[in-house]
Amino acid sequence: DQQVKQNSPSLSVQEGRISILNCDYTNSMFDYFLWYKKYPAEGPTFLISISSIKDKNEDGRFTVFLNKSAKHLSLHIVPSQPGDSAVYFCAASAGTSYDKVIFGPGTSLSVIP
Amino acid sequence: GAVVSQHPSRVICKSGTSVKIECRSLDFQATTMFWYRQFPKQSLMLMATSNEGSKATYEQGVEKDKFLINHASLTLSTLTVTSAHPEDSSFYICSAPRREKLFFGSGTQLSVL
Numbered sequence A: 001d002q003q004v005k006q007n008s009p010s011l012s013v014q015e016g017r018i019s020i021l022n023c024d025y026t027n028s029m030f031d032y033f034l035w036y037k038k039y040p041a042e043g044p045t046f047l048i049s050i051s052s053i054k055d056k057n058e059d060g061r062f063t064v065f066l067n068k069s070a071k072h073l074s075l076h077i078v079p080s081q082p083g084d085s086a087v088y089f090c091a092a093s094a095g096t097s098y099d100k101v102i103f104g105p106g107t108s109l110s111v112i113p
Numbered sequence B: 001g002a003v004v005s006q007h008p009s010r011v012i013c014k015s016g017t018s019v020k021i022e023c024r025s026l027d028f029q030a031t032t033m034f035w036y037r038q039f040p041k042q043s044l045m046l047m048a049t050s051n052e053g054s055k056a057t058y059e060q061g062v063e064k065d066k067f068l069i070n071h072a073s074l075t076l077s078t079l080t081v082t083s084a085h086p087e088d089s090s091f092y093i094c095s096a097p098r099r100e101k102l103f104f105g106s107g108t109q110l111s112v113l
Helices: none
Strands: A010-014 A019-025 A032-038 A045-051 A056-059 A062-067 A072-077 A086-093 A107-112 B004-007 B010-013 B019-025 B032-038 B044-051 B067-073 B076-081 B090-098 B101-104 B108-112
Touching: A010 A019, A019 A032, A019 A086, A019 A107, A032 A062, A045 A056, A045 A062, A045 A072, A045 B101, A072 A086, B004 B090, B010 B019, B019 B032, B019 B090, B019 B108, B032 B067, B032 B076, B044 B067, B044 B076, B076 B090
Parallel strands: A010 A107, B010 B108
Antiparallel strands: A019 A072, A032 A045, A032 A086, A056 A062, A062 A072, A086 A107, B004 B019, B019 B076, B032 B044, B032 B090, B067 B076, B090 B101, B090 B108
């Protein structure tokens, strides 16, 4: 039973446009949500996070939105760049931002030049 | 630069042998480390939490006698896959928390023939 879902396995976006990656979760105990970026044969790298007391967090080109009532979050990347092409994992945890982090299946983003 | 070092990056072994994977925190102490595995095109699944100076905590369904974890120092955790079989072939990744963020090693691709 997946607690963190990413229903789009892949996404293609034109360079300069907005990329929107979606994530849904089922466990209402989650209070930290994170996005990680991963290249093949490498470990994930932290991108951005949001705690459940907020509904938006912005860091440069990356913005994460959280809708607690819908148990839904999204990552917006604008403008998208070819270097953003990677697999993006949505993740969640309860209690802390780093303990027993549960990952979604990932969305492969391709930014087309 | 990397804050978590994982070694080896790739290992091929015969069925029945044991394989040890090392995870080191660089320039910081980690009383807790996490071990994940990832099957192709699937999510990272938390296997166990490695605790310095005490027994590891395993997730449901993970055989502790199969996946031995030793966290002997504040900078080193090891995962030993004992009597490896082809179904153990996977991508194993360690992580360590630092300043409330989770940093990952570069992963180990294990192939059991």
